[in-house]
Amino acid sequence: MTPPIALVVGPIFFEDAKWQALAPEVTLKEYRKGTREEFISLLKSGTFDGAEAIFRSNESTAVTGPFTEEIVSVLPSTVKYICHSGAGYDNIDVEACTKRGIQVSNTPHCNEDAVADLTIYLMIGALRQITRPNNALRAGKWRGTIVPGHDPQGKILGILGMGGIGSGVAKRAEAFGMKIQYHNRHPLPSTSTTHPSATYVSFDELLSTSDVISLNLALSHGTEHILGAPEFAQMKKGVVIVNTARGGLIDEEAMIRALDEGKVFSVGLDVFENEPHVDARLLGSEKVVISPHIGAATVETMAAMERLVIENIKSALFDGKLLTQVHEQLVKS
Amino acid sequence: MGKPAVLLIGNITHVKKEWEECRSFAELKTFNGKTREEFLKACEDGSYSDVVAINRSNESTALTGPFDQELVSKLPQSVKYICHNGAGYDNIDVPACTSRDIQVSHTPQAVNAATADIAIFLLLGALRRIHVPYTAIRASNWRGPSPQLGYDPQAKLLGVIGMGGIGREVAARARAFGMKIQYYNRSRLSPELEQGAKYVSFEELIKSSDVISLNCSLTKETTGLIGKKEFAAMKKGVIIVNTARGKLIDEQALVDALESGKVFSAGLDVYEEEPKVNEGLLNNPNVVLLPHVGTSTWETQKNMELLVLENLETAVRKGSLVTQVPEQVSKVKL
Numbered sequence: 001m002t003p004p005i006a007l008v009v010g011p012i013f014f015e016d017a018k019w020q021a022l023a024p025e026v027t028l029k030e031y032r033k034g035t036r037e038e039f040i041s042l043l044k045s046g047t048f049d050g051a052e053a054i055f056r057s058n059e060s061t062a063v064t065g066p067f068t069e070e071i072v073s074v075l076p077s078t079v080k081y082i083c084h085s086g087a088g089y090d091n092i093d094v095e096a097c098t099k100r101g102i103q104v105s106n107t108p109h110c111n112e113d114a115v116a117d118l119t120i121y122l123m124i125g126a127l128r129q130i131t132r133p134n135n136a137l138r139a140g141k142w143r144g145t146i147v148p149g150h151d152p153q154g155k156i157l158g159i160l161g162m163g164g165i166g167s168g169v170a171k172r173a174e175a176f177g178m179k180i181q182y183h184n185r186h187p188l189p190s191t192s193t194t195h196p197s198a199t200y201v202s203f204d205e206l207l208s209t210s211d212v213i214s215l216n217l218a219l220s221h222g223t224e225h226i227l228g229a230p231e232f233a234q235m236k237k238g239v240v241i242v243n244t245a246r247g248g249l250i251d252e253e254a255m256i257r258a259l260d261e262g263k264v265f266s267v268g269l270d271v272f273e274n275e276p277h278v279d280a281r282l283l284g285s286e287k288v289v290i291s292p293h294i295g296a297a298t299v300e301t302m303a304a305m306e307r308l309v310i311e312n313i314k315s316a317l318f319d320g321k322l323l324t325q326v327h328e329q330l331v332k333s
Numbered sequence: 334m335g336k337p338a339v340l341l342i343g344n345i346t347h348v349k350k351e352w353e354e355c356r357s358f359a360e361l362k363t364f365n366g367k368t369r370e371e372f373l374k375a376c377e378d379g380s381y382s383d384v385v386a387i388n389r390s391n392e393s394t395a396l397t398g399p400f401d402q403e404l405v406s407k408l409p410q411s412v413k414y415i416c417h418n419g420a421g422y423d424n425i426d427v428p429a430c431t432s433r434d435i436q437v438s439h440t441p442q443a444v445n446a447a448t449a450d451i452a453i454f455l456l457l458g459a460l461r462r463i464h465v466p467y468t469a470i471r472a473s474n475w476r477g478p479s480p481q482l483g484y485d486p487q488a489k490l491l492g493v494i495g496m497g498g499i500g501r502e503v504a505a506r507a508r509a510f511g512m513k514i515q516y517y518n519r520s521r522l523s524p525e526l527e528q529g530a531k532y533v534s535f536e537e538l539i540k541s542s543d544v545i546s547l548n549c550s551l552t553k554e555t556t557g558l559i560g561k562k563e564f565a566a567m568k569k570g571v572i573i574v575n576t577a578r579g580k581l582i583d584e585q586a587l588v589d590a591l592e593s594g595k596v597f598s599a600g601l602d603v604y605e606e607e608p609k610v611n612e613g614l615l616n617n618p619n620v621v622l623l624p625h626v627g628t629s630t631w632e633t634q635k636n637m638e639l640l641v642l643e644n645l646e647t648a649v650r651k652g653s654l655v656t657q658v659p660e661q662v663s664k665v666k667l
Contacts, residue, residue: 117486117510118461120453120457120510121457121461124451124453128454128629134467134623137610137624143624143625148630148631148634149630150630151447151630171509172506175508176450177446276476278475283473291463291466291467292476294461294480294483298460298485299484
């Protein structure tokens with residue numbers, strides 16, 4: 001029987017040896033560098049015909065652009081699996097894939113620790129309004145005109161989305177002496193040992209009683225602008241917001257207004273509505289701690305994601321199923 | 334006979350009301366000058382001849398200079414207590430105070446959580462070399478031309494030098510990030526305080542830690558604790574965090590170790606010659622630098638000021654201190 005063919009699109013940073021080790025049981029093809037035009041042209045001319053599984057990543061988007069309908073429609077008919085490196089996969093048109101009978105996997109849990117770590121970093125930074133002294137020191141002004149910040153101790157952290165990342169944030173925040181409350185699609189079972197001390201509250205209660213609000217939920221039609229002007233109005237004066245999930249969850253205009261008015265003391269953001277473009281008012285604000293969507297940008301996390309992609313490919317090609325198929329396809333099938 | 338006087342050097346920011354309430358047991362005086370000369374003159378001209386206790390605020394060193402042998406010897410005879418705002422008190426010559434029968438208090442515990450928070454902030458930032466993406470995004474360059482990946486704290490070995498109140502708070506937080514803890518201390522702690530951390534020699538800590546956090550006090554013995562020899566013995570790619578005192582580290586040796594790549598990154602809140610910072614650090618994008626803001630929160634600053642007032646009150650009313658500096662507690666026999 002001829003070995004199945006797997007195609008890697010874009011770079012593999014850490015686990016190339018594991019990819020190479022798929023051979024000879026799998027025939028390996030690659031398109032690591034290039035352009036969208038060239039990639040589409042090669043697809044159309046049959047260069048990758050026979051490929052059953054594709055290894056792609058968020059980083060490959062810089063090479064071929066997103067896997068929109070345009071690309072999905074010209075993938076070889078043999079393609080059955082797209083194994084994606086990344087927890088977020090909004091750069092794949094999953095519906096187009098499903099229509100073509102292509103199953104998609106992502107790497108959902110690998111980034112949980114890294115994103116939770118960055119959430120805490122941004123939270124402490126925001127509580128301290130750390131941008132001011134950070135900038136002053138680098139400009140040779142020592143402390144400049146700093147204003148004292150706030151301790152996390154004894155404060156209430158409201159986690160919106162108590163999934164894997166939210167749980168990680170809760171665990172870390174507890175070590176800083178914070179009290180945890182959360183709102184979720186469904187409360188965690190009372191037998192959950194993850195956070196015996198975390199209290200489930202309604203969305204309204206989370207908004208009106210939290211000192212810090214951390215967004216750790218997925219972006220979907222139902223959660224766009226989940227924090228908008230009406231929500232900011234309900235929050236405590238001096239609240240701190242942290243977002244390491246998706247920019248589209250927050251109405252940035254409403255947030256900027258709330259910052260200006262002092263309703264919001266400070267924010268810590270790793271994601272933005274129109275990445276990579278960031279509103280100039282956020283860039284210039286000393287009440288804002290920002291980073292360019294680097295939640296999962298660590299060596300260990302990237303390597304773990306790449307390993308999981310390769311495991312998905314093995315499982316798909318030899319056992320006929322993915323290990324971490326994307327949520328929306330599981331619900332449908 | 335009138336009430337004893339308490340002298341404030343510097344400002345009261347968060348507890349003005351409580352300071353005024355001290356009038357119930359003392360007359361309140363304030364040093365309104367701005368220089369050491371003015372202070373020494375006031376000590377000598379009888380202005381403070383009834384001062385029993387001094388409220389030495391955080392920023393007082395900027396006004397009077399350090400409370401060294403010279404200054405301590407010129408304090409009025411009446412002075413029996415110096416109540417210092419700060420956990421570190423290396424700018425007070427304690428032996429000189431002890432010889433003059435002056436008892437000194439500081440503000441431990443109150444600073445622990447806030448300092449540990451900043452230590453972890455610096456640790457996480459250093460692991461990510463966060464100043465690089467920070468600079469890029471602020472310059473509207475998103476991640477910049479050559480974004481680097483950082484490292485996770487999970488499963489890394491954190492070496493805490495100085496497992497006192499602050500060191501233990503750092504360890505507790507680091508544990509929540511999945512770090513393993515080892516520590517060096519003058520003496521081993523009880524299991525309840527260790528919480529599973531491994532007690533190792535200084536040499537072992539230096540050569541095996543992935544991250545080293547300085548949480549010990551600055552003394553003659555610990556000055557320059559981390560220098561060229563120690564950097565040479567460390568793991569390649571080590572991360573250094575210092576929220577204790579700048580003089581614990583030979584700053585130039587740190588700069589050299591950063592430049593050679595021996596040290597991957599450093600997270601610093603303190604420097605050898607504050608407020609001056611070594612150019613080699615200021616110009617290094619791979620480090621995370623803060624201007625000694627460890628305890629700069631409303632809540633902690635208030636608690637520190639309150640603890641000073643508590644010490645003052647106990648001193649005047651009972652003749653003892655609440656949080657006397659440890660070296661005097663063992664020496665002074667009342």
